[in-house]
Amino acid sequence: MEAGGVDAVCVRGACKAYGSGRRVLNVLDKLDMSVPKGSIYGLLGASGCGKTTLLSCTVGRRRLDGGEVWVLGGRPGEPGSGVPGPRIGYMPQEVALVGELTVRETLLYFGWLFGMSDEQIGERISFLQQLLDLPPLNKFVKLLSGGQQRRVSFAAALVHDPELLILDEPTVGLDPILRQAIWDYLVTITRDDHKTVIITTHYIEEARQAHTIGLMRAGRLLAEDSPAQLLGRYGSATLEDVFLILSSNQGPVDQGPEDPGMVDHGAGSLPMASSKEALHQSNGDVMVANGNGHTDSLALQRLPVNASAATAASGSYVYPTRPTPPMSAMFKGHIKALLVKSFLRILRHLGALGFIFIFPVLEVGVFFTAIGGDPQGLQLGVVNDELYAANMSNCAQYRAQYGAPGSVYTGGTEDDYGAPVGNCTVRMLSCAFLEYLDPRMAYQVFYEKREDALEVTRKGHSIGVLHFGPNFTEWLDARRRYGSELAPEEVDLGEIPIWMDMSNRQLGTIMTKSIIDSYHAFSKDLLSRCHANPKIGEIPVHFEDPVYGAENPDFAVFAAPGIILTMIFFLTTGLTATVMITERQEGLWDRSLVAGVTAWESLLAHVVTQGVLMGIQAGLALIMMFLVFKVPCVGYMGDVVSLVFITGMTGMCFGFFVSVSCQTVTSANFMSLGSFYPIILLSGVIWPLEGMSTILRWIALCLPTTLSTTSLRNIMLRGWGLSKPEVYIGFLVTGIWAAVLITMCMIILKYRK
């Protein structure tokens, strides 16, 4: 072994636990480890003993609860340490690659992350192709077998020829010849180039080729020495036997730290052996019971802390470094790699493409075709006693026989007020009125008895019933002629009682309004024909042209601003959260951070990618809304576009927040869905804020899309601009939300390790 007296990695008193309270799991328990520079260090141990945790603390992806780690002369994560960064090559246990990239693009991605030029990467690719027997370079990673993917993952860790290689089970699933080639290569680079390698493997015997073996169990190193020393000391033929002996003397692992069966680092000796059963229980997947049941007391096999390690740990030792590309070049490389990767990934993912391009068009299309139209095809019951008195069953029959119902002016004198007296004949006004009702909205079904018509409404088959009395025409006309001279019961005889089914508020209200509007039109026509002032028949209230909006406002136009904003907000949230959690679950996020990408750079690349995609989504949605469905906008279109864009960016920040708060896509979906309903219900999209209680209104005003919805409505329907507080407040609150969410993400990312 050519250690040169310097430790590339030095771990002292490392403690790490997962969970808290009664569920706490101590994974590293005052662990010491020394990895000499220019050597291969084989870290061996049963599944779940903490190897990956130790390695992730070494590369700076997790923070120790106690103790210290020194890597290449610095503390991981400290400025200037170069760790994480290009000095390390890290191959995690999971494949941690992008399925949508080809093998060549994958290696380019990692090469760019490490600040390499395309030529340098090309040379390394040719070399690695031979060394690792890589699959065809133009093949997509997702189409490779598990073993091929692992080889590409290994190549990605080697592409920049790092000083320190940290390999978490690199040889799993590879054929023995390739495994040997890899070990030969590791031996060569440690010997000739003075590189350092830490490798974990489940093939214990292949670790014989390492210079140092660390045997790990229950969060501690049972031994740390060269394979030859270990085999000699325990008189064993295999490392597996050595491990079995050491484990058997450490005892069961499920006991607390105070348990006498645990290793005592300070004393340097172990108590008498524990039972063989406990050994089997605790380490079933690695241990092979040899049946000899060692009971000797064994010294804890650890290398003494050498001088260089001690000085490194004290912080005074200056580790030899090699130049890394300047920060600006690294930044450019990182951003280039992250952007190319993100765009290629999305453009090659059919589902994502559909989500980006078809969803907004579909959603806006569905909204405007489904919402705001007048109901059609309703049934309206009619009981017309004056028609039956004339022995007819419906108005069509009357018209066929006598011509159009209504009023006809026959000339003559006028009274003092100018009203025609006796010279305007009226006939079958019930039918004249019924002809004013919109036949597309409701078709009329005639009944002889009111009870029968009501029964049909009670069964839910008709929207309501209109009843005309036997002398309706006479009494309605009498109102015109005699006005206040009529007795109240005589006035009633000229009235049309109506029974409505109001269980469906929208249908009932729209039908009611339609009947009233029809009556106004009928009355106006009736009076005009009789040369009377049509206003006499109207209520003495006149609505002039509205100050803002249309005379008959469409519900879809009212809801459109809120719908477009919440849609863009949640589409962006969903896409951002899904992409980020998927990357994290695949291990790509961690791997990129170990390569030196900072959380800020990663967020910046995501902001650019998601911003472009969100821009496309927002553009499509706005085109659908204004050009296809012709939603009116009297304000400045630039303000509309900016507000939609800012809301989308806030949705993206919420997506970041969801992704750092949730571990899985499923829990992210729950969180997004859980926030979707309160936001859409309270943002004034469905019901105006003025209709809510004061407390609820204040809560609603704090939500990210409420004030922006009001602002957008003010721009579109009132034509107000950014100078009005009612408009800029929406921009302001949405921007504040974005800032708060992104700050929370950075805090979570900083402290959750």
Ligand SMILES: Nc1ncnc2c1ncn2[C@@H]1O[C@H](COP(=O)(O)OP(=O)(O)OP(=O)(O)O)[C@@H](O)[C@H]1O
């Ligand atoms: N993020 C986490 N939260 C809670 N527990 C965890 C977490 N990561 C790992 N563990 C637990 O910590 C223990 C050690 O895990 P670790 O992955 O370090 O083991 P390992 O030795 O690498 O195992 P293997 O050889 O199977 O990869 C395991 O019991 C595991 O379940």
